[in-house]
Amino acid sequence: MIRLARCSVALMLVIIACPVMRLLAQGITPEQLTAAAVLPLPLPLRSGAAVMTIAEDGTLRPLRAGTNGMICLADTPADSLFDVRCYHQSFMTLVTRRRVLARSRMADADVTRQIDAEVREGALKLPAGPTAGYRMLGPIHGYDAATNTTTDAIDRWQSLHIPYATAADMGVTEESVGIEPYAMASGTWWAHVMILERPLRY
DSSP states (O other): OOOOTTOOSSHHHHHHHOHHHHHHHTTOOHHHHHHHHTTTSOHHHHTTOEEEEEOTTSOEEEEEOOSSSEEEEOOOTTSSEEEEEEEEHHHHHHHHHHHHHHHTTOOHHHHHHHHHHHHHHTSSOOOSSOEEEEEEEEEGGGEETTTTEEOTTSEEEEEEEOTTOOHHHHTOBSSOOTTSOEEESTTSTTOEEEEESSOOOO
């Protein structure tokens, strides 16, 4: 039997209060969720990355501690997508804040303005320099939990996040043409260079 610290003894309270127990109730083990979460990373970074789930309020809840500064967000079980992503810990506060605002049905432009305001006010802190991101996204049938592998149905890409840099600053275009690197969100806090392995479908 797996003993889970700080989970309520009462089953219903456990399922409500403890994310790991919710996963077990759905037939997904924390080990499976962790293995899937680090797949976007280069192999040398996987064993040292922290793995977390993210609550509706943006709170990060650990599945595994890390040692190399990378944090991977686990897939959400029981939906139609396989969606896992990893960012440096110095950028993760911005990422989680973005997700909280997006879940409140705020328009993308308003999310950007709100985060910009919070950065200016000092409520959110920018990383000291560029940071990397890694992501895999596609239909859930493109991921095999038994073998922890993906098919060609899953897109995979990397990004280099340089807040407030413009496409001109970075020497790239703002349009995706083939698999050449290009800028997204040029000039904003979310500015980053996309590095593709093939044209994205998602």
